[in-house]
Amino acid sequence: MEIFAGxxxxxxxxxxxxxxxxxxxxxxxxxxIGVLPGLGPAATVAMLMPASFVLPPVSALIMLAxxxxxxxxxxxxxxxLVNLPGEASSIVTTLDxxxxxxxxxxxxxxxxxxxxxxxxxxxxxxxxxxxAPPLAKVALKFGAPEYFSLMVLGLVASxxxxxxxxxxxxxxxxxxxxxxxxGTDVNSGTQRYTLGFKELMDGIGFVTVxxxxxxxxxxxxxxxxxxxADRIVxxxxxxxxxxxxxxxxxxxxxxxxxxxxxxxxxxxGGALLASFAAYSVEKKISKHGSEFGTGAIExxxxxxxxxxxxxxxxxxxxLTLGIxxxxxxxxxxxxxxxxxxxxxxxxxxxxxxLFWGVIVSMWIGNLFLLVLNLPMxxxxxxxxxxxxxxxxxxxxxFCGIGVFxxxxxxxxxHLMALFGIMGYIFGKLECxxxxxxxxxxxxxxxxxxxxxxxxxxxxxxxIFLTRPISLGILLVAAVALVAALLPAIRxxxxxxxxxx
Amino acid sequence: xxxNWCRSKDFWSGAIFLGVGxxxxxxxxxxxxxxxxxxxxxxxxxxxGSLLALIGLILVIHTMLRPGPGVGRLxxxxxxxxxxxxxLFALMLRRLGLACALVLLVLVSAYASKxxxxxxxLALAVGLAAGSSIIFVWxxxxxxxxxxxxxxx
Numbered sequence: 001m002e003i004f005a006g007x008x009x010x011x012x013x014x015x016x017x018x019x020x021x022x023x024x025x026x027x028x029x030x031x032x033i034g035v036l037p038g039l040g041p042a043a044t045v046a047m048l049m050p051a052s053f054v055l056p057p058v059s060a061l062i063m064l065a066x067x068x069x070x071x072x073x074x075x076x077x078x079x080x081l082v083n084l085p086g087e088a089s090s091i092v093t094t095l096d097x098x099x100x101x102x103x104x105x106x107x108x109x110x111x112x113x114x115x116x117x118x119x120x121x122x123x124x125x126x127x128x129x130x131x132a133p134p135l136a137k138v139a140l141k142f143g144a145p146e147y148f149s150l151m152v153l154g155l156v157a158s159x160x161x162x163x164x165x166x167x168x169x170x171x172x173x174x175x176x177x178x179x180x181x182x183g184t185d186v187n188s189g190t191q192r193y194t195l196g197f198k199e200l201m202d203g204i205g206f207v208t209v210x211x212x213x214x215x216x217x218x219x220x221x222x223x224x225x226x227x228x229a230d231r232i233v234x235x236x237x238x239x240x241x242x243x244x245x246x247x248x249x250x251x252x253x254x255x256x257x258x259x260x261x262x263x264x265x266x267x268x269g270g271a272l273l274a275s276f277a278a279y280s281v282e283k284k285i286s287k288h289g290s291e292f293g294t295g296a297i298e299x300x301x302x303x304x305x306x307x308x309x310x311x312x313x314x315x316x317x318x319l320t321l322g323i324x325x326x327x328x329x330x331x332x333x334x335x336x337x338x339x340x341x342x343x344x345x346x347x348x349x350x351x352x353x354l355f356w357g358v359i360v361s362m363w364i365g366n367l368f369l370l371v372l373n374l375p376m377x378x379x380x381x382x383x384x385x386x387x388x389x390x391x392x393x394x395x396x397x398f399c400g401i402g403v404f405x406x407x408x409x410x411x412x413x414h415l416m417a418l419f420g421i422m423g424y425i426f427g428k429l430e431c432x433x434x435x436x437x438x439x440x441x442x443x444x445x446x447x448x449x450x451x452x453x454x455x456x457x458x459x460x461x462x463i464f465l466t467r468p469i470s471l472g473i474l475l476v477a478a479v480a481l482v483a484a485l486l487p488a489i490r491x492x493x494x495x496x497x498x499x500x
Numbered sequence: 501x502x503x504n505w506c507r508s509k510d511f512w513s514g515a516i517f518l519g520v521g522x523x524x525x526x527x528x529x530x531x532x533x534x535x536x537x538x539x540x541x542x543x544x545x546x547x548x549g550s551l552l553a554l555i556g557l558i559l560v561i562h563t564m565l566r567p568g569p570g571v572g573r574l575x576x577x578x579x580x581x582x583x584x585x586x587x588l589f590a591l592m593l594r595r596l597g598l599a600c601a602l603v604l605l606v607l608v609s610a611y612a613s614k615x616x617x618x619x620x621x622l623a624l625a626v627g628l629a630a631g632s633s634i635i636f637v638w639x640x641x642x643x644x645x646x647x648x649x650x651x652x653x
Contacts (some may be wrong), residue, residue: 051640165510167559171517174552178524178545185541190531191522192541220582224575226614389613390624393606396582398626400589400605401598405642413590417583424579428571429513447544459537 003129010129010356014364017060019357024372027365031068031373035078035384039395040088041071042327042437046210047402049335056353057339062361064335065315067350068328069121069362072271073369076113076304077377078384081106089271089307092279095297096292107239109300112249114373115241116305116367119372120257121366124312127261128319128359132348136320139345142406144452145205145463149473151446156477158435160484167429171485176436180443187451199411206334206441209401210327212416213433215399219392226388239374245297252282252302258367260306264313266325274310275303304370312362320345323442327434330441505567512571514559517552525549579611585609597648599635602629 013019033044035094044412045064052060080097093113100109134476142150159169180191183203194200259281260274282302283292292299317323324330336343341351348355373380403416426433430460465472505511527547534540585608594599606625610616636642 078516096519161586167555168510168513171513171552171555171559174548174555175517175520178548178552181545181548184533188532192531192539192545193527216582216586219580220575221596223578223612238608277536287613387615389610389615390620392613393610393621393624394628396533396585396605397602400586400602401632401642401644404590404644405592405636408592412589413586413593416528417586417590420586421583425516426513428574429509429511429516431523448512450541454537454539457537459535 001034002133006133006352006356007129007360008181009352010358010360012359013058013353014062014112014361019062019361020364022040022055022059022075023066023361023365024368026066027073027368027372029291030052030067030072030431031074031077031369032382032383033067034071034074034076034090035380036386036391039391040214040218041068042210042331042434043395043399044071045328046207046215047398048205048340049331050402050405051305052335053338057336057341057351058357060339061332061354061358062158062365064332065362067357067363068332069308069311069365072308073114073117073373074380075375076117076300076307077110077380080109080113080380082384082472089275089311090140090304092275092444093300095279096296099293099295100297100300103295105295108241108297110377111239111241111374112245112297112300113304114251114370115244116249116256116301117308118370119253120260120305120309121312121369122363123257124261124264124309125359125363125366127294127313128316128362129356132316132320133353135316136345136348136413139321142345142469144449144469145470146473148446148449148453149464149470149477150323151322151442151449153477153480154317155324155439155442155472156179156434156481164430164432166484168434172426172431172433172436173367173439176439177210177443177446180434180440180448182443186444186448197411199407199409203444204440205406205412206330207406208412208439209419210331210397211403211436212419213423213426213437214327214419215395216416217427219395219432220420220424221427222388222392241245241297245442248288248297250302250353250366251284252278252298253305255282255285256302256305257309260309261313265316271307271310271314278302278306290294308366315358315362317360317373319347322347324438330438331427333468334441349479357415360444504570505563507570508568509571510559510615511563512566514556514563516556518556521549521551521553521556523549530635563644581612582609592615592648594645595648595650597651598644598646599629599633600651602632 014023026457030042033039033041045067048064048067052063056065072089075085076093077096079085079093081092083094083098085091086095093126097109154174159166159173178264182200184201185192191201256278259278263274263277264271277301282298283289284297288296288298314325314329317325318329318332322333324333333343341347341354391398399416404410404411406412423433453463464474518623528542528546528549531542532540532543533546585605588608589601589605592604603625606628607621610624633646637644637646
């Protein structure tokens with residue numbers, strides 16, 4: 001079987017001591033930033049991007065991927081112990097997880113979350129191995145019109161699943177597309193919107209933007225809400241779930257995994273939405289639904305499996321189509337491009353060691369996390385007590401050095417400061433920065449495919465509607481957009497995000 | 501309250517979109533437009549700029565009719581301090597060198613916190629400057645001078 005041959009290639013490339021080491025480093029850093037509140041995976045992946053350039057592509061991607069799913073693990077630790085979600089995707093875990101620790105069952109909650117995440121991670125690795133190759137094969141037949149439509153779908157989905165006003169999210173996307181245009185036009189060599197800065201000839205670096213908006217901007221927003229009180233951590237006693245706990249967590253873990261893997265594939269979906277959805281579903285169908293909010297083990301098991309599944313499933317569109325579904329995936333695509341790997345369906349055939357190596361490393365990484373997290377819980381607890389006023393200057397130091405070292409230019413640091421201001425202002429205006437970053441990376445690709453498609457059709461825009469695959473993709477996008485506008489679904493969408 | 505539309509979040513989002521959209525569309529006229537079949541470098545940005553301006557306009561008009569929640573107070577002090585710390589770092593990196601530029605970065609940015617205290621901030625600044633110099637310059641070999649030109653580096 002092709003898949004087993006693929007997985008064998010993957011194990012071969014992921015099990016080298018060098019790659020194992022970077023997998024371990026990745027999940028370790030991931031857990032660390034997951035535990036530290038106020039520092040998200042997007043900012044961290046951006047900060048470590050310059051350091052990953054010196055590694056071979058496989059090791060670099062394995063490490064960056066480890067950071068991403070490691071952060072999902074770490075985020076839940078603080079949710080359970082101190083009622084403070086380390087990541088947005090573990091917000092719902094605070095509801096029942098913290099209640100469990102108040103009842104002296106913090107250890108069980110942590111173990112449940114680790115077991116659920118490990119199960120979800122393992123299943124998702126298999127799902128990726130099963131579905132990615134056929135998807136990549138279909139995608140190999142795609143021409144310029146199909147790619148353009150696919151990117152439209154990606155952007156539409158990121159709007160539909162973003163929080164808050166639809167119109168503002170669309171505005172942020174168009175803004176991102178425009179920022180993406182800045183730089184040298186590939187077709188004509190014209191310098192567009194560079195305003196005479198030669199540093200802008202290669203365009204605005206998305207790492208700079210990500211650090212500015214998710215790093216610096218986020219810090220200013222956090223400082224505004226800064227409290228003065230210290231956090232109190234619950235004591236951890238027994239880690240082992242009882243027989244009754246085991247029985248109650250099995251079904252929610254399976255349901256959470258299924259929901260998470262499905263939602264994770266959708267652009268803009270990912271871990272955040274998956275955890276919210278899994279919690280609401282579980283609350284409705286569980287026999288113990290009434291206990292939710294008072295420390296029900298299902299309320300930890302379901303969202304924790306779902307966010308891990310969602311985080312991993314979002315690798316499917318990234319690896320097979322070269323389409324990012326979240327800012328972190330967008331950064332990963334950027335890392336691939338800088339490493340000289342052209343993202344898209346050809347990655348699987350041209351770079352089997354990279355493709356399968358990354359997939360298999362996720363399973364190994366999940367195993368590391370299970371072994372790493374439970375014994376080291378004491379260290380993580382101490383770390384999540386690091387007060388924010390000591391943490392954020394350190395984040396700024398890493399952002400500053402990281403962004404400068406991208407091309408040894410002070411210009412990038414100034415640009416980061418500018419995007420920091422923008423991140424703060426858009427945060428105050430409730431305009432989501434994630435769709436903007438996504439659009440910024442997709443922008444140049446979209447323009448390129450649009451131009452090629454129009455050349456192909458001799459200037460006839462109906463080409464997007466006459467090619468069946470392209471039409472199908474656009475119809476899905478249209479249905480998603482219309483559905484989001486319908487009042488009934490709109491109310492549900494708002495409700496889904498208000499569970500906090 | 502009717503008088504408050506100019507303070508609402510949607511109004512300012514719309515105004516920003518409108519301004520940026522118009523700027524991109526207007527400036528895009530400097531580049532050849534081409535035709536739909538052979539798009540010039542000006543085609544896509546002009547199209548998008550106009551679209552953004554339109555979205556902005558809809559938001560602005562919508563809030564004038566039905567004002568939404570206000571922006572609230574901006575934390576100007578924190579915004580300025582954090583931005584200033586970045587800009588200072590960039591300006592002083594080659595002149596004072598990494599170590600001193602980092603001390604400046606940490607002190608200025610730490611001042612933005614409610615819990616700022618001189619002894620803690622100083623210790624943090626010195627620690628981070630020393631640590632980063634060792635890790636990034638000595639161990640990872642980044643080409644950044646630890647001592648800048650103003651200090652005879």
